[in-house]
Amino acid sequence: xxxxxxxxxxxxxxxxxxxxxxxxxxxxxxxxxxxxxxxxxxxxxxxxxxxxxxxxxxxxxxxxxxxxxxxxxxxxxxxxxxxxxxxxxxxxxxxxxxxxxxxxxxxxxxxxxxxxxxxxxxxxxxxxxxxxxxxxxxxxxxxxxxxxxxxxxxxxxxxxxxxxxxxxxxxxxxxxxxxxxxxxxxxxxxxxxxxxxxxxxxxxxxxxxxxxxxxxxxxxxxxxxxxxxxxxxxxxxxxxxxxxxxxxxxxxxxxxxxxxxxxxxxxxxxxxxxxxxxxxxxxxxxxxxxxxxxxxxxxxxxx
Amino acid sequence: xxxxxxxxxxxxxxxxxxxxxxxxxxxxxxxxxxxxxxxxxxxxxxxxxxxxxxxxxxxxxxxxxxxxxxxxxxxxxxxxxxxxxxxxxxxxxxxxxxxxxxxxxxxxxxxxxxxxxxxxxxxxxxxxxxxxxxxxxxxxxxxxxxxxxxxxxxxxxxxxxxxxxxxxxxxxxxxxxxxxxxxxxxxxxxxxxxxxxxxxxxxxxxxxxxxxxxxxxxxxxxxxxxxxxxxxxxxxxxxxxxxxxxxxxxxx
Numbered sequence: 001x002x003x004x005x006x007x008x009x010x011x012x013x014x015x016x017x018x019x020x021x022x023x024x025x026x027x028x029x030x031x032x033x034x035x036x037x038x039x040x041x042x043x044x045x046x047x048x049x050x051x052x053x054x055x056x057x058x059x060x061x062x063x064x065x066x067x068x069x070x071x072x073x074x075x076x077x078x079x080x081x082x083x084x085x086x087x088x089x090x091x092x093x094x095x096x097x098x099x100x101x102x103x104x105x106x107x108x109x110x111x112x113x114x115x116x117x118x119x120x121x122x123x124x125x126x127x128x129x130x131x132x133x134x135x136x137x138x139x140x141x142x143x144x145x146x147x148x149x150x151x152x153x154x155x156x157x158x159x160x161x162x163x164x165x166x167x168x169x170x171x172x173x174x175x176x177x178x179x180x181x182x183x184x185x186x187x188x189x190x191x192x193x194x195x196x197x198x199x200x201x202x203x204x205x206x207x208x209x210x211x212x213x214x215x216x217x218x219x220x221x222x223x224x225x226x227x228x229x230x231x232x233x234x235x236x237x238x239x240x241x242x243x244x245x246x247x248x249x250x251x252x253x254x255x256x257x258x259x260x261x262x263x264x265x266x267x268x269x270x271x272x273x274x275x276x277x278x279x280x281x282x283x284x285x286x287x288x289x290x291x292x293x294x295x296x297x298x299x300x301x302x303x
Numbered sequence: 304x305x306x307x308x309x310x311x312x313x314x315x316x317x318x319x320x321x322x323x324x325x326x327x328x329x330x331x332x333x334x335x336x337x338x339x340x341x342x343x344x345x346x347x348x349x350x351x352x353x354x355x356x357x358x359x360x361x362x363x364x365x366x367x368x369x370x371x372x373x374x375x376x377x378x379x380x381x382x383x384x385x386x387x388x389x390x391x392x393x394x395x396x397x398x399x400x401x402x403x404x405x406x407x408x409x410x411x412x413x414x415x416x417x418x419x420x421x422x423x424x425x426x427x428x429x430x431x432x433x434x435x436x437x438x439x440x441x442x443x444x445x446x447x448x449x450x451x452x453x454x455x456x457x458x459x460x461x462x463x464x465x466x467x468x469x470x471x472x473x474x475x476x477x478x479x480x481x482x483x484x485x486x487x488x489x490x491x492x493x494x495x496x497x498x499x500x501x502x503x504x505x506x507x508x509x510x511x512x513x514x515x516x517x518x519x520x521x522x523x524x525x526x527x528x529x530x531x532x533x534x535x536x537x538x539x540x541x542x543x544x545x546x547x548x549x550x551x552x553x554x555x
Binding site for chain 1: 307309310313317319320381386387389390392393394395396397553554555
């Protein structure tokens with residue numbers, strides 16, 4: 001199911017929290033939703049779900065969410081790890097959430113088992129850890145096997161094994177043709193998980209594109225070449241107006257170039273290469289470059 | 304709409320607080336009903352003080368209603384307190400249906416509780432000393448005045464719970480939804496009536512429009528308050544409409 005957010009806009013008194021945001025979430029792909037603290041990610045998700053009143057609209061395969069019945073077969077949302085009554089058992093919580101789609105008791109048990117909460121199904125979740133709360137929230141979101149999953153910081157509080165499980169689960173979920181929109185601060189995790197990214201800062205859209213396209217925006221993208229004739233390679237490149245810097249013995253770094261181009265130049269000039277590889281900027285690097293000016297709550301300098 | 308109702312029904316009964324408050328409501332109803340029968344003089348000037356009708360109007364007392372209002376406030380109070388309103392409204396984006404489902408399930412809850420209260424009062428009456436329940440006259444309403452009709456007890460209980468639920472919608476605060484109606488019913492209105500008596504009739508117009516003073520006047524058939532039922536209804540509807548408007552308009 002394709003999600004199309006159109007001109008989402010939200011004011012909180014004097015704060016313009018979300019500014020005319022438009023983007024799409026494609027089926028069969030995991031879309032990462034990134035932005036600094038206070039950038040408006042959660043507000044945007046609430047607007048998309050119709051929980052907050054604001055401008056714009058969100059269409060699910062061209063129709064409003066309320067037109068898709070049962071809604072829980074269309075979308076499953078997990079917005080906070082603490083959205084449950086602390087005295088309502090995990091099982092009862094899911095039974096309640098399953099009312100709209102007529103979810104069976106067997107399915108509730110199946111989902112509890114899937115997220116690893118079967119042994120505490122009859123326990124009241126008031127004493128659950130953050131990670132267990134996340135699992136319960138995720139269980140609620142996937143209960144009716146919806147076409148769209150919308151998850152706000154689902155990896156917070158999860159241990160490394162659970163994060164890996166979540167990554168595999170979401171990738172598999174998207175691979176069946178469903179749409180996944182997931183926000184996270186764990187950029188290294190998002191780099192492994194997301195196929196596309198939507199980046200916002202101070203309520204403004206910074207980027208909405210595929211992960212490789214986003215990473216290529218980094219000013220730090222470069223090619224690393226190792227050669228016994230590294231000095232000669234530098235000279236040849238320089239003669240063609242291509243700058244390079246030495247990066248240790250027999251290794252040079254050539255910014256802003258592709259491996260294809262450097263390989264071709266080396267071959268033409270009879271220079272042997274023992275390594276030729278792209279040095280792509282990390283998601284964190286690109287994210288920081290693009291959102292630096294859009295950070296709502298700035299940190300002080302470390303000494 | 305059926306799924307909305309199932310959702311609300313499960314939401315209501317899947318927390319222990321609902322069961323506990325209902326149990327406490329039944330216990331208080333039984334104790335209040337039993338008090339005059341077991342502790343009082345069964346006859347005064349040769350007339351029975353209490354009748355079956357009077358006994359069955361016991362659960363219109365505010366002590367009983369407070370217990371029901373705790374559950375009524377939880378319809379929205381728990382949702383906002385624990386953030387589950389966002390799960391509810393994601394699952395059911397049409398807020399008017401959510402409100403209607405909550406109102407209908409509340410009505411069902413009040414009806415069931417009231418009937419259970421009458422069952423308890425029936426047992427109390429059956430166990431009461433011989434001659435303590437007469438068949439002549441209207442009997443005593445525990446709020447003072449004549450015993451109410453049974454349907455009035457049910458309607459008054461529901462109206463009180465609607466007030467509690469509406470105040471919770473407006474304030475988004477569970478405690479205020481419970482305390483405000485109780486405070487107004489049991490304390491503030493009595494103080495206003497008291498001051499009115501001291502003000503040589505200058506404050507009578509205020510007394511004439513007080514919600515629960517009119518509610519109990521309607522409940523106990525006070526002859527000098529012909530519009531009491533209308534005024535009480537207007538208060539209940541006004542609060543419900545304000546609460547609904549805020550529920551529709553504000554962010555979840």
